[in-house]
Amino acid sequence: MRDGSSGGTLDFGRFTDLGPATDAQAAFMSALHGEDDRQAHIEQILVDAPADVLELGRLETAWQGLARRHQTLRTVLCLGDTGQPRLCVHDEAGVPLSRIDLAERTPEDQDDAVETFLRRDRRDGIDPTMGLGWRVVLFDLGDGRARMLWTIHHALIDGTSIEILLDEL
Numbered sequence: 768m769r770d771g772s773s774g775g776t777l778d779f780g781r782f783t784d785l786g787p788a789t790d791a792q793a794a795f796m797s798a799l800h801g802e803d804d805r806q807a808h809i810e811q812i813l814v815d816a817p818a819d820v821l822e823l824g825r826l827e828t829a830w831q832g833l834a835r836r837h838q839t840l841r842t843v844l845c846l847g848d849t850g851q852p853r854l855c856v857h858d859e860a861g862v863p864l865s866r867i868d869l870a871e872r873t874p875e876d877q878d879d880a881v882e883t884f885l886r887r888d889r890r891d892g893i894d895p896t897m898g899l900g901w902r903v904v905l906f907d908l909g910d911g912r913a914r915m916l917w918t919i920h921h922a923l924i925d926g927t928s929i930e931i932l933l934d935e936l
Contacts, residue, residue, distance in 0.1 A: 870909030
C-alpha cells in the first residue's frame with residue numbers, strides 16, 4: 768500500500784497503488800453492493816461511423832493506445848487493508864473489446880438489437896472493484912456502417928474526460 772508519509776507509490780507487480788480514492792469514487796463504490804444498483808452510474812456512449820473508421824483492428828489499436836496513455840482506463844478501485852477504497856492502476860491492460868455482427872439484419876432489426884443490448888449491458892453493470900471499469904462493443908451494421916458502444920463506470924471518468932478520450936480516439 769501507499770505510505771502516506773512518503774507521498775510515493777509502490778508497485779505490486781500488476782498494480783500501482785495511487786492512494787485513496789476520492790470521496791465521490793468511494794460513494795460510487797458503495798452503490799455497487801445492491802442487486803438493483805449495478806446499473807447506477809454507468810455511462811453508455813454510442814458512436815456511428817463508417818465501418819473503415821471503426822474497423823475492429825484499428826479500433827483495438829486505438830483503444831490500446833488510449834489505455835497506455837490514460838491511467839483511468841487501467842484503474843481498478845480496490846479496498847485497502849483498512850477497507851478504504853484505493854486507486855490501483857494496472858501497468859498494462861487488455862482492451863475489453865467485442866464485435867457483434869448485425870449486417871444481415873434490416874435497419875429496424877439492427878436498431879432493436881442494439882436497444883436490447885444497451886438495456887442488458889446497463890442491467891449487467893460494471894464493477895470497477897472487480898476489473899477494468901469499461902468495455903467496448905463494435906456493431907457491424909453492414910453496407911459500410913458501424914456503431915461503437917463504449918460503456919464505462921462514472922467512478923472512473925467525468926464528462927470532460929469522456930470528451931477528451933473520444934477526441935483522441
